[in-house]
Amino acid sequence: MLVVIALSMHAQAQSLLVEKQRFEMPSFTFFNGKTISNVTVGWESYGELNAAKDNVILITHYFTGNSHAAGKYHPDDPAPGYWDAIIGPGKAIDTDRFFVISVDSLANLGVHDPKVITTGPASINPTTGKPYGLAFPVITMRDLVNVQKALLESLGIQQLYAVAGPSMGSMQAIEWASAYPAWIPRLISVIGAAHADAWTTTFLERWALPIKIDPNWQKGDYYESQPPLAGLTAALMFITQDALTPAYFNQQGETLKHQSLAPDVLNDINAEHVITAWLRKRAEARAQSMDANHLLYLVRACQLFLTGQGQDLATGLARIQAKTLFIPATDDLLLMPYHAREAHQSLVANQSDSQYVELQGDLGHLEGVIGIAKHAETIRQFLQD
Amino acid sequence: MLVVIALSMHAQAQSLLVEKQRFEMPSFTFFNGKTISNVTVGWESYGELNAAKDNVILITHYFTGNSHAAGKYHPDDPAPGYWDAIIGPGKAIDTDRFFVISVDSLANLGVHDPKVITTGPASINPTTGKPYGLAFPVITMRDLVNVQKALLESLGIQQLYAVAGPSMGSMQAIEWASAYPAWIPRLISVIGAAHADAWTTTFLERWALPIKIDPNWQKGDYYESQPPLAGLTAALMFITQDALTPAYFNQQGETLKHQSLAPDVLNDINAEHVITAWLRKRAEARAQSMDANHLLYLVRACQLFLTGQGQDLATGLARIQAKTLFIPATDDLLLMPYHAREAHQSLVANQSDSQYVELQGDLGHLEGVIGIAKHAETIRQFLQD
Numbered sequence: 001m002l003v004v005i006a007l008s009m010h011a012q013a014q015s016l017l018v019e020k021q022r023f024e025m026p027s028f029t030f031f032n033g034k035t036i037s038n039v040t041v042g043w044e045s046y047g048e049l050n051a052a053k054d055n056v057i058l059i060t061h062y063f064t065g066n067s068h069a070a071g072k073y074h075p076d077d078p079a080p081g082y083w084d085a086i087i088g089p090g091k092a093i094d095t096d097r098f099f100v101i102s103v104d105s106l107a108n109l110g111v112h113d114p115k116v117i118t119t120g121p122a123s124i125n126p127t128t129g130k131p132y133g134l135a136f137p138v139i140t141m142r143d144l145v146n147v148q149k150a151l152l153e154s155l156g157i158q159q160l161y162a163v164a165g166p167s168m169g170s171m172q173a174i175e176w177a178s179a180y181p182a183w184i185p186r187l188i189s190v191i192g193a194a195h196a197d198a199w200t201t202t203f204l205e206r207w208a209l210p211i212k213i214d215p216n217w218q219k220g221d222y223y224e225s226q227p228p229l230a231g232l233t234a235a236l237m238f239i240t241q242d243a244l245t246p247a248y249f250n251q252q253g254e255t256l257k258h259q260s261l262a263p264d265v266l267n268d269i270n271a272e273h274v275i276t277a278w279l280r281k282r283a284e285a286r287a288q289s290m291d292a293n294h295l296l297y298l299v300r301a302c303q304l305f306l307t308g309q310g311q312d313l314a315t316g317l318a319r320i321q322a323k324t325l326f327i328p329a330t331d332d333l334l335l336m337p338y339h340a341r342e343a344h345q346s347l348v349a350n351q352s353d354s355q356y357v358e359l360q361g362d363l364g365h366l367e368g369v370i371g372i373a374k375h376a377e378t379i380r381q382f383l384q385d
Numbered sequence: 386m387l388v389v390i391a392l393s394m395h396a397q398a399q400s401l402l403v404e405k406q407r408f409e410m411p412s413f414t415f416f417n418g419k420t421i422s423n424v425t426v427g428w429e430s431y432g433e434l435n436a437a438k439d440n441v442i443l444i445t446h447y448f449t450g451n452s453h454a455a456g457k458y459h460p461d462d463p464a465p466g467y468w469d470a471i472i473g474p475g476k477a478i479d480t481d482r483f484f485v486i487s488v489d490s491l492a493n494l495g496v497h498d499p500k501v502i503t504t505g506p507a508s509i510n511p512t513t514g515k516p517y518g519l520a521f522p523v524i525t526m527r528d529l530v531n532v533q534k535a536l537l538e539s540l541g542i543q544q545l546y547a548v549a550g551p552s553m554g555s556m557q558a559i560e561w562a563s564a565y566p567a568w569i570p571r572l573i574s575v576i577g578a579a580h581a582d583a584w585t586t587t588f589l590e591r592w593a594l595p596i597k598i599d600p601n602w603q604k605g606d607y608y609e610s611q612p613p614l615a616g617l618t619a620a621l622m623f624i625t626q627d628a629l630t631p632a633y634f635n636q637q638g639e640t641l642k643h644q645s646l647a648p649d650v651l652n653d654i655n656a657e658h659v660i661t662a663w664l665r666k667r668a669e670a671r672a673q674s675m676d677a678n679h680l681l682y683l684v685r686a687c688q689l690f691l692t693g694q695g696q697d698l699a700t701g702l703a704r705i706q707a708k709t710l711f712i713p714a715t716d717d718l719l720l721m722p723y724h725a726r727e728a729h730q731s732l733v734a735n736q737s738d739s740q741y742v743e744l745q746g747d748l749g750h751l752e753g754v755i756g757i758a759k760h761a762e763t764i765r766q767f768l769q770d
Contacts, residue, residue, distance in 0.1 A: 032651045134654050198660045199631035202622070205661045206591070209619045215600035219655070234594045237587070246584035246721060266417045269519050269685055270604070275583045276590045300654055333718070336631060 015080040016071035016088055016095065018044050020115055023103070023151045031146075031309060034137035038126050041147055042104040042117030046070050046087055047095030053157050057093055057383075058148060059083065059102040060165030060172035062369065063298055064109050064239060064286075066116045067102035070095075073115065083166075085373035092376040093383065098161060103148045105168075106139050107297035113289040121220065121293035133293060134220035139301045141168075141175040142309045148172075149180065162383060164188035166368040167335065168298070171305045174343070177322045178308040187322040188379060191329050191359075191368030193339035194346075195306040195313050200335070203242075208299045210234035211292045220293050229284070232292040236283035242334045245364035307343075317346045324352060325382045327375055329359040329367035355382065400465040401456035401473055401480065403429050405500055408488070408536045416531075416694060419522035423511050426532055427489040427502030431455050431472055432480030438542050442478055442768075443533060444468065444487040445550030445557035447754065448683055449494050449624060449671075451501045452487035455480075458500065468551075470758035477761040478768065483546060488533045490553075491524050492682040498674040506605065506678035518678060519605035524686045526553075526560040527694045533557075534565065547768060549573035551753040552720065553683070556690045559728070562705045563693040572707040573764060576714050576744075576753030578724035579731075580691040580698050585720070588627075593684045595619035596677045605678045614669070617677040621668035627719045630749035692728075702731045709737060710767045712760055714744040714752035740767065 020042045028039040044067045049056065059069040062082075070087035072080045086092040087100055107120030121136040152160070160183055163173040170192020177184040193200065211217055214231030222228060241249070264271035272280070308316025324347055328340035337358060347354040357378055359367040367374070405427045413424040429452045434441065444454040447467075455472035457465045471477040472485055492505030506521040537545070545568055548558040555577020562569040578585065596602055599616030607613060626634070649656035657665070693701025709732055713725035722743060732739040742763055744752040752759070 138651055138654055140651070197631065197635045198637075199626075199634040201658050201660050202626055202634075202664050205658070206623060206626075209622070210595055210598050213595050213598050213615050213619060230598050234598060237594070238591060241584075241587055241591075246582065246723065249584040249587075250582045252583075265685070266523055266525070266689060267419075269523055269681060273586050273590070273688060275586050279587055296654060300650070303658060304651060338631065 015084055016046050017075065018046060018068075018071035018073060018081070020044055020067070020073070020117065022117055023154065025147075025150055028147065028150075030137040031140045031142040032138055036125075036137065039106070039119045039147065040117055041106065041119065041151070042115075043067050043151060044069065044071070044081075044102050046100040047098050049099040049155065049157075053155075054159065054161065055098050056152070056157050056160050057098045057100045058152070058160050058163045058176070059087070059100060060144070060148070060163065060169035060176075061102060061105065062165070062167040062169050063302070065169070066108055066110055066113070067104045068115065069102040070100070082369050083372055086376050086379060092380040093164070094380075098383075101152070103151055105144050105298070106147060107136070107294045107301075109290045109294050109298060111289075111291045111294055118294075120291070120297060122223065122291040131223040133223065136293075136297065138304075139297055140309055141171045141301060141305050142179060144172050144301070145175050145179060148176075149183075159183050159185075162186035162188065164190065164379075165192075166190040166372070167192060167365065168302055171302065174307050174320075175305070175309070177320045177324070178316045179319075181319050181321040184320075184322045186383065187320070187324045188327065188382065189324065189340060189343070190327045190372065191332055191335055191365055192326070193305070193335045194317060194343035196303050197339075201303045203334075204299045204303050207235040207238055208296050210238075211296060214292075217292060220296075222292075228292045229287055232287045232290060232295065233280060233283045235292075235295055236286050236290070237279050240279060240283065243365040245331050245333060245362055247331070248362040248364065251362070314346065317343065318350055320347065320350075320352060322352075323382075324354040325378070326354065326356045327359055327368065327378070329361070329363070329365060329371070331362065332365045332367070334365040400469055401431050402460065403431060403453075403456035403458060403466070405429055405452070405458070405502065407502055408539065410532075410535055413532065413535075415522040416525045416527040417523055421510075421522065424491070424504045424532065425502055426491065426504065426536070427500075428452050428536060429454065429456070429466075429487050431485040432483050434484040434540065434542075438540075439544065439546065440483050441537070441542050441545050442483045442485045443537070443545050443548045443561070444472070444485060445529070445533070445548065445554035445561075446487060446490065447550070447552035447554050448687070450554070451493055451495055451498070452489045453500065454487040455485065467754050468757055471761050471764060477765040478549070479765075483768075486537070488536055490529050490683070491532060492521070492679045492686075494675045494679050494683060496674075496676045496679055503679075505676070506682060507608065507676040516608040518608065521678075521682065523689075524682055525694055526556045526686060526690050527564060529557050529686070530560050530564060533561075534568075544568050544570070547571035547573065549575065549764075550577075551575040551757070552577060552750065553687055556687065559692050559705075560690070560694065562707045562709070563701045564704075566704050566706040569705075569707045571768065572705070572709045573712065573767065574709065574725060574728070575712045575757065576717055576720055576750055577711070578690070578720045579702060579728035581688050586688045588719075589684050589688050592620045592623055593681050595623075596681060599677075602677060605681075607677075613677045614672055617672045617675060617680065618665060618668045620677075620680055621671050621675070622664050625664060625668065628750040630716050630718060630747055632716070633747040633749065636747070699731065702728065703735055705732065705735075705737060707737075708767075709739040710763070711739065711741045712744055712753065712763070714746070714749060714756070716747065717750045717752070719750040
């Protein structure tokens with residue numbers, strides 16, 4: 001309810017019509033050195049690639065998201081892609097000028113969503129004919145970046161105009177700028193972080209723990225039995241709350257909360273508060289299109305994130321040549337503004353051109369997705385030159 | 386490690402020697418109307434009860450705590466009770482003047498700690514000869530208060546000089562002041578809340594979820610088999626992190642974090658980051674003295690909390706006659722300062738005498754336990770008259 005209400009505002013705006021496309025690689029070697037064959041991901045684009053192929057903006061998506069960053073598949077879709085407010089003709093990321101492209105991540109959480117194309121633990125391992133499960137290689141932000149780079153190169157692209165993404169998308173964007181600095185003249189990090197510090201590493205582990213405790217998980221080998229839906233549902237309940245704030249949650253949840261004084265919760269420890277039941281129902285519905293192992297792999301990729309994927313943050317950040325714009329959300333409880341502030345300060349200390357502005361609002365972390373239009377003008381200006 | 390280091394500072398100070406005592410009731414009727422027989426809880430006291438019995442300060446404990454608020458059982462105990470910095474001869478809560486008393490909660494989390502005496506789901510039901518499990522009545526803050534009241538009355542006490550407690554202890558303290566206003570002329574609420582709002586209700590549910598997913602939980606009927614230690618451990622990992630802040634956690638965890646770039650987490654999804662392993666090890670050790678069902682009952686008691694345990698907050702707060710001191714912690718992520726600020730503002734609007742000061746510091750919620758001495762003088766002044 002919370003998020004659905006907010007998203008429906010976007011549906012008012014005119015949207016592009018878009019199509020999911022498929023990119024296949026005969027083989028892919030991961031950052032950790034392992035190689036698998038038949039890696040396929042989905043992608044979308046908005047606007048036209050110019051002849052010089054120098055008008056490309058890559059959008060990197062968040063943890064529970066996919067490459068549907070803007071537009072609609074059908075005019076009667078209930079909502080457009082998540083950043084439709086800033087991507088489109090005449091918008092901040094202007095598709096009259098830019099060729100905007102976005103790619104489904106490896107191990108994408110929404111693997112059972114018919115509009116998502118991904119390769120991950122739930123995919124069939126061609127050498128066994130069965131799903132990989134935990135035999136799938138551990139992934140890092142560098143791997144997500146490398147898949148995107150392979151797709152861009154297949155289109156003849158050799159440099160981006162800019163890369164931009166929220167949350168886990170910010171990690172990919174920063175990794176791009178550090179791993180391939182010549183590719184990235186402009187970087188926009190929204191509600192992001194340049195590394196997973198100790199706090200974030202254990203904080204993210206919370207999303208993994210309920211899955212690992214679920215008896216149906218069976219060390220990831222559940223593809224021929226019942227999936228660990230209870231654990232996955234709990235993880236999604238955590239994710240939804242972590243991305244919001246008390247102010248927003250209480251405002252929306254007040255009616256529900258009052259009903260939680262009903263006699264059942266006072267008399268039966270198994271009874272559930274109305275507000276918890278609401279959160280659970282929403283998570284259960286989302287879990288249907290998602291895979292628990294994919295969630296574990298994305299958690300690990302975020303935990304392993306360190307700009308440049310080397311041994312220390314300073315070295316990784318020092319490689320960045322891009323002009324940078326950081327947009328954290330003031331009341332973000334998941335990736336608090338200190339992450340962006342510290343990265344910004346490091347870049348400034350390195351004589352880089354870096355800007356820092358905050359998103360205000362009760363949505364907390366989600367301001368970076370749903371509230372992004374508040375800084376549409378900042379983004380438009382940043383992309384001017 | 387984090388908390389142990391900080392607590393060891395207390396060990397420097399001279400401590401009272403104290404003894405755990407036992408209070409038995411032949412029967413007890415819960416707020417929800419259910420009655421059980423043979424309810425026993427532990428208690429401790431510091432200082433002497435005067436002849437008029439009008440020098441009593443009740444200390445109500447936090448979620449993972451017990452009645453060991455001050456002093457040591459033996460001179461060579463590694464640490465004294467949790468608020469020893471402000472309870473003792475000449476301290477802010479001066480045991481040369483006050484008789485300070487504290488009581489183990491019903492369903493106390495540390496039921497297997499030899500120094501805790503409690504009655505809860507793990508206790509033997511005298512009518513079946515087996516542990517209650519989920520047949521134990523749902524508890525509320527009012528029930529914790531009513532047990533304390535019965536103990537005080539058994540000592541001939543008819544009014545308190547003050548009640549004070551941190552976190553869940555603050556909920557009990559506020560409930561005391563609303564349920565029995567004539568008893569409570571002074572109330573100190575530390576890192577507390579006057580009700581569990583929608584955010585807090587679902588936030589607390591996180592601590593319950595891993596237990597309910599653990600296959601060993603068996604709907605609470607595990608006393609003749611393996612207890613749900615994986616779920617309980619996960620809950621305790623969450624609790625520890627929720628009570629701290631990124632600033633403190635990262636500072637202490639930085640060395641551990643760097644080791645998390647070791648090859649194992651990059652190559653094996655089952656491998657654990659060093660920082661997570663540290664948090665888990667600590668939680669596993671604590672879980673040995675704790676009971677998973679007790680945790681569920683305390684979560685529910687906190688979720689059900691609404692000052693006065695009636696239908697609305699305003700009515701409950703309007704019953705309070707006490708002079709009140711609210712001490713939230715500025716960087717508390719578990720019960721953020723808005724809880725105390727809103728309760729304080731309601732009392733002021735009711736023409737009550739209410740003070741509000743914040744605890745500064747990197748410990749977040751734990752400032753209210755470990756950092757309480759920062760406001761020792763505020764507390765001393767508040768108790769002067």
